[in-house]
Amino acid sequence: MSKLKVDQLEEVTGGANVTVSAGSDLIVDDNLYVVGYITGSGHISGSSSSTGSFGRVETGNLTVGGSQGSDGEVLTSTGTGVAWEAAGGGVDGIVSTASATAMTIDSNNNIRLGGAAAGNENFSWDSVNVLSFGADYNWGGGAVWAYAQTMFDPHFNISENVYFNGMYDAYIDTNYASLYRQQQGTHTFKVAGSGTADNAISWTTALEIKNDGRGLSQFTAKAWAYFDGTGTPSFHDSYNCSTITDHTVGTYSINFTNNLGSADYAAVASAGYTQDGPYGPAKKDAVTNLDGDSTAALCKMLVNRQDGSQSSIVDDDNISLIVFGD
Amino acid sequence: MKIIYAQANGILAQVVPSPKFLATLGGTEEEKMIHIANKDIPTGTKYEITDADLSDRSFRNAWEYVAGDNEKTSEDLSLDDQLKYNHITQEEYDANAG
Numbered sequence: 001m002s003k004l005k006v007d008q009l010e011e012v013t014g015g016a017n018v019t020v021s022a023g024s025d026l027i028v029d030d031n032l033y034v035v036g037y038i039t040g041s042g043h044i045s046g047s048s049s050s051t052g053s054f055g056r057v058e059t060g061n062l063t064v065g066g067s068q069g070s071d072g073e074v075l076t077s078t079g080t081g082v083a084w085e086a087a088g089g090g091v092d093g094i095v096s097t098a099s100a101t102a103m104t105i106d107s108n109n110n111i112r113l114g115g116a117a118a119g120n121e122n123f124s125w126d127s128v129n130v131l132s133f134g135a136d137y138n139w140g141g142g143a144v145w146a147y148a149q150t151m152f153d154p155h156f157n158i159s160e161n162v163y164f165n166g167m168y169d170a171y172i173d174t175n176y177a178s179l180y181r182q183q184q185g186t187h188t189f190k191v192a193g194s195g196t197a198d199n200a201i202s203w204t205t206a207l208e209i210k211n212d213g214r215g216l217s218q219f220t221a222k223a224w225a226y227f228d229g230t231g232t233p234s235f236h237d238s239y240n241c242s243t244i245t246d247h248t249v250g251t252y253s254i255n256f257t258n259n260l261g262s263a264d265y266a267a268v269a270s271a272g273y274t275q276d277g278p279y280g281p282a283k284k285d286a287v288t289n290l291d292g293d294s295t296a297a298l299c300k301m302l303v304n305r306q307d308g309s310q311s312s313i314v315d316d317d318n319i320s321l322i323v324f325g326d
Numbered sequence: 327m328k329i330i331y332a333q334a335n336g337i338l339a340q341v342v343p344s345p346k347f348l349a350t351l352g353g354t355e356e357e358k359m360i361h362i363a364n365k366d367i368p369t370g371t372k373y374e375i376t377d378a379d380l381s382d383r384s385f386r387n388a389w390e391y392v393a394g395d396n397e398k399t400s401e402d403l404s405l406d407d408q409l410k411y412n413h414i415t416q417e418e419y420d421a422n423a424g
Binding site for chain 1 (some may be wrong): 328333335337338339340341343344345346347350362365366379380382383386387389410411412413
């Protein structure tokens with residue numbers, strides 16, 4: 001095998017070539033300066049291997065370390081060499097024409113749409129993951145966030161003018177606040193009067209929908225029943241009612257499945273009966289809350305039949321009851 | 327099935343469950359009725375569970391409760407059930423739970 005030592009080559013003038021025959025090597029002990037191009041169908045290698053251990057570009061894909069990639073593959077280091085892998089990352093489909101910061105992902109893995117947070121509304125606590133909207137309160141302080149901390153029940157929230165400061169819910173700005181929370185299978189809608197920025201929020205629960213389907217608020221019925229008080233009393237249908245107690249003729253108690261918060265509630269009942277009687281039109285009325293008979297656990301009622309000046313307590317088969325209260 | 331017991335005035339009361347509530351309970355039919363008795367009649371009341379036909383309401387205001395062989399006494403619900411049925415507050419539960 002013949003070799004050409006470059007330090008013996010003084011100058012190759014224009015138009016001339018340095019030719020290394022097949023089976024021979026050009027060995028450069030120091031640096032090789034190329035002013036023009038390296039062209040041809042051979043390769044540059046660091047060994048005598050026919051494939052080379054550096055890189056080469058053929059008419060197809062790039063080859064590095066003897067390994068040729070396929071269309072679309074990317075080159076990665078394996079620690080002991082290189083490998084070609086399919087391009088990953090899932091970034092296709094994200095197109096941005098923003099002229100300023102449009103999305104920030106902070107060190108707590110929280111995401112803000114609309115630029116960096118202007119104040120505490122960035123929810124920067126490890127126990128909270130948040131997607132918030134707008135760089136400042138001019139956007140309303142809207143956020144979607146989840147809370148998880150050992151020893152406490154996790155919950156998911158959608159809120160306005162609220163941030164969690166690590167201890168409690170606080171106002172972002174001096175204004176009203178509202179929040180919708182899902183926790184342990186319940187839905188809770190909370191509202192708060194106007195408060196000072198960064199102060200704790202004192203919530204009022206406007207509506208709670210329990211996991212058993214009950215809707216608790218001042219504007220939803222706490223219980224209702226439609227029942228037959230004749231024969232063996234029985235429910236036609238009911239809500240939050242566990243049993244009927246048949247006390248005597250025409251006197252019943254509806255026992256609530258879940259007690260009300262107070263015995264001071266409004267109960268309205270009716271009996272579906274009217275007809276012409278011997279003393280004129282006769283009808284039945286259902287009466288509730290007699291002399292404090294009702295409690296937070298039950299509503300007691302009686303059915304009265306009025307026929308002219310005659311009245312008596314009687315059974316009825318179409319008795320309705322609706323209860324509103326705490 | 328139903329529960330019967332004597333009211334303070336001596337007249338028999340009968341307690342009939344709603345099908346919806348009954349469907350939420352576990353255990354045998356008798357276990358469900360015992361749970362209902364503990365929930366809906368005053369604690370310490372002697373009662374019986376019966377499937378006797380009481381649909382004829384003749385002389386209803388004169389019905390009397392007579393103890394049978396299977397008389398039971400209503401008891402307090404567990405703390406968990408008292409909380410579940412809103413008989414006690416969370417604070418009362420926390421104060422009494424061991």
